Amino acid sequence: MMERTVQILSYETVHKGFYPKSVLRLRHSLFRGGLSAEVSRDVLELGAASVVLPYDPRTDSILLVEQFRxxxxLMDEEPWLLEAIAGRAEDGEAADVAAAREAREEANIELTALARAGIGYPSPGGLKELTTIFVGCCNLAGVDGGVHGAADESEDIRVRVIAVDEALAMAASGTLRALSALVALYWLALHRADLRRRWA
Incomplete structure (x- = not known):
């Protein structure tokens, strides 16, 4: 097995905005042996994030949020995107706590249970973010169409409640395009019967 080495030559923060940006100069082990030449990599420093897809097992429906992105x-003719609820964890905040907080901020709902659907890096080539994805149990009666979000973050978020089968059709047709929502939705599709037994 090859020895895996990374030599950091420099690590500089070049932008300190909403998404801080760093530039690293480094060398790393090669599969063929030895070290690479010096390479430069740009990294957006986001940290930990939580995503939650609220699910009402009584009505077999989910909640998606819609907002301008x-x-x-910059890439598509439709910038109002349907997504799962998501946000960055605050310093030291557990992933499940962040998910529950974001559900209150973005949709004004309370989650009564959480199931972890996955954890991973959404874009490991340049995004320093580890995302934990959940499906959350909640009551979605009467919440469709509400507008929420944190004013200090300029959020303008509309809530959409959609039947799971309709959401799966949207995923299949390519109209549901937020990858974290797709991961959560496909996980829900695999575990739907079990969640309905446990949560209904």
């Missing part, structure tokens, strides 16, 4: 605007 700059990246789809």
């Amino acid at each position: 700059i990246a789809p605007y």
Whole structure:
């Protein structure tokens, strides 16, 4: 087995905005042996994040949030994206606590149970973010169409309640395009019967 080595030559923060950016100069082990030449990598420093897809097992429906997103605007004709609830964890905040807090901020709902659907890096080539994805049990009666979000973050978030089968059809057609929501939704599809037994 190859020895895996990373030599950090420099690590500089070049931007301290909402998404801090660093530039690293480094060398790393090669599969063929030895070390690479010096390479430079840009990294957006986001830290830990939580995603939660609220699910009501009584109605077999989920909650998605809809908001304007700059990246789809720059790449696509439709910048209002349907997503699962998501946000960065505050310093020292556990992933499940962050998920519950974001559910209150973005949709004004309380989660009564959480199931972890996955944990991973959404874009490991340049995004320093470890995301924990949950499906959360909640009562979605009467919440469709509400507008929420944190004013100090300029959030303008509309809540959409959708039947799971309709959401799966949207995923299959490509109209549901937020990857974290797709991960949560496909996990829910695999565990739907069990969650309905446990949570209904």
